[in-house]
Amino acid sequence: MEIRFDGKKALVTGAGKGIGRDVAKTMYKCGAEVFALSRTQEDLDSLVQECPGIHPVQCDLADPEATKSAVESVGPIDLLVNNAGVTSLQPFLEVTLDAFEKVMNINVRAVMQVSQIVAKGMVERGTGGSIVNVSSLASKSALKEHTSYCTSKGALDIMSKVMALELGPHKIRVNTVNPTVVMTDMGQKVWGSDPAKSGPMLARIPLGKFVEVEDVVHAILFLLSDKAAMMTGTNLPVEGGFSAT
Template sequence: MNIRFDGKRALVTGAGKGIGRDLAKKLVECGAETYALSRTQSDLDSLQIECPGIHAVQCDLSDCTALKASVQSCGDIDLLVNNAAVALLEPFLEVKEEFFDKTFDINVKAPLMVSQIVARGMVDRKNGGSIVNISSQASTIGIENHTSYCMSKAALDQLTRNMSLELGPHNIRVNAVNPTVVNTEMGKVGWSDPAKANPMKKMIPLGRFAEVEDVVSVILFLLSDQAGMVTGSCLPIDGGCLGSLTIS
């Protein structure tokens, strides 16, 4: 499948590392004028060396004022991927208000606010658009020490459904992808210990965690016109994990 985004303008949050970084580079390859937003300037600097055609936008998404100014500075956006996220791991009985608030600020509030700005432009231009939210299988199952993270991703799934409902009449499609553990820097923070990782892998029929390209390819499809009748979905990219959870 040859996916092209010539003439389109894309914005990817959390584009400094992992899924967002590889996705931003792939969008440029596919012809999109691409804006890569990250909190860390050094990540953006190295990304621009790897991909000179990309537009770098430095912003801390927990700062609402900076968020609005940075997203508005990107101009008209046709394709949006809300990828930025944090995973602050704590046992349930030790969840701190500070960590809870930060998790929801980045994982839920920021996608809401970024999407509002971008979607208003899409509505005004009457050309439609596509938005993909990067969720997680953690939105559906309980994972030890992931209380705030799981809650935030469940909220992001519901945000996706509500956005698709209200933006659909404007020909704006909104979907989420829900990967299992992905072999990124953030994924390795919680899953580098084989004693923890191996039981999770045993729950996955394909027997492995996802690679970044496994997720990027699905995002590109959902952004493209090839998925023209797909909206409101929360698509597992989990090697069959959720579909195979049974009691025996």
């Protein structure tokens, strides 16, 4: 099953590292004109060295005004991947307002704002489009010290369903991917290097391994594509069977 995005313009947030970076590169290889947004210019520079046709967009999504300016500057978008996200690990009784607000600001507010700008253009053009929000299994399963993160991803899931409900009549599909631990560089550092931490989690995954970046990338591309033409409002788990245990 070949997936192509020829003639489509795509915006990927959090494209400097990890999942977002691989999504941007793969979409480019599939024919899309890709705009890669990241707050880190060095990451964008190295990405463009790998894929010279990708358009870099430097922006800190924590700043609403900068977000508005950056997203409006790329013009009409057909395919949107809201991948940028942050976390803050604190026991519930020690969660600070600053940390909670930072996580909600990036993981929820920025997704809403970016999607509003992009979707308004889709509605005005009448051509429809597809949006994929990168959520997490943490929206479904509580994790210790993840109050802010779990809350933000739960909010993202239900916001995505409301988006699907309201944007569907305009031929705009909205879905999420919900992976468990992903073996990005950060995932390797936090989980892969600590058997005491990874062991209990792996024991709950029937396939016996964590998610690779390409597993999430493939799920995102499928949801973006016409192969998923009747899928909207879906939370697609990418977690090796974790939910079955």
